[in-house]
Amino acid sequence: MTEQAHPYTPRYAHESVEERFDETLQSGFFSLERRHYRHRRFDGQWSERVLREVHVRHDAVGVLLYDPQRDCVVHVEQIRAGALDDPLSPWKLEPVAGLVDAGETSAEVARRESMEEAGCTIDELIELYTYYPSPGACTERVTLFCGLVDSHGVGGVHGLESENEDIQVHVLSFAQTWALLEQGVIDNAMSLIALNWLVRERASLRARR
Incomplete structure (x- = not known):
């Protein structure tokens, strides 16, 4: 018997991210950004402000x-x-x-x-x-x-x-x-x-x- 795929869908989408601000740290062949945001937690509450550095590349x-x-x-x-x-x-x-x-x-x-x-x-x-x-x-x-x-x-x-x-x-x-x-x-x-x-x-x- 073939196992059926798990009916997964993400609990949250883009509206569950707020106060987003992207700060460019370096711009060249690729870019480096520091991203500021809050997001919904799985307990339904809002997270503290998160800071993450992200490598921004073309697809x-x-x-x-x-x-x-x-x-x-x-x-x-x-x-x-x-x-x-x-x-x-x-x-x-x-x-x-x-x-x-x-x-x-x-x-x-x-x-x-x-x-x-x-x-x-x-x-x-x-x-x-x-x-x-x-x-x-x-x-x-x-x-x-x-x-x-x-x-x-x-x-x-x-x-x-x-x-x-x-x-x-x-x-x-x-x-x-x-x-x-x-x-x-x-x-x-x-x-x-x-x-x-x-x-x-x-x-x-x-x-x-």
Whole structure:
């Protein structure tokens, strides 16, 4: 018997936040704000004033590029500022990713970034999830896709010089990819979420080709 989904809805919505004031602490490629607010508590009372620093980012798109005919995953490798102190390396294997500019849809970003970062044309784009990577500290919402591609001839170094991008493309078998995930080499949220989706859907994707 299939278990029914829990009928969850949030108890409170936006009207249960008041006295909100956003103070800009730093403005650059990303911004840092200090947010002042009160909110309803679960006992029905109002909280004391809360102060929280929040990293304000554009929404983003991630694309796991998968070749179902060859059973390969296309990864991009680049240096990551947030991982400069990583015990292994600040260069990370990740899905293609990019920020959503004004007037763009998430699907348009997915196709654009796949060409810019990996030289891949997407044959079919499958939307997976939209999620907050860290809602306690960051405004960013990520829309994650799987892009079905032909990986024949894919590789090399890509990226936009105007954005200081230096991106190496790797085409690895699914087995190699999963081994790297289990070894902790692939350690970013986009990959973990997308590859666990792929584990579930891989057989059906391969059967369609």
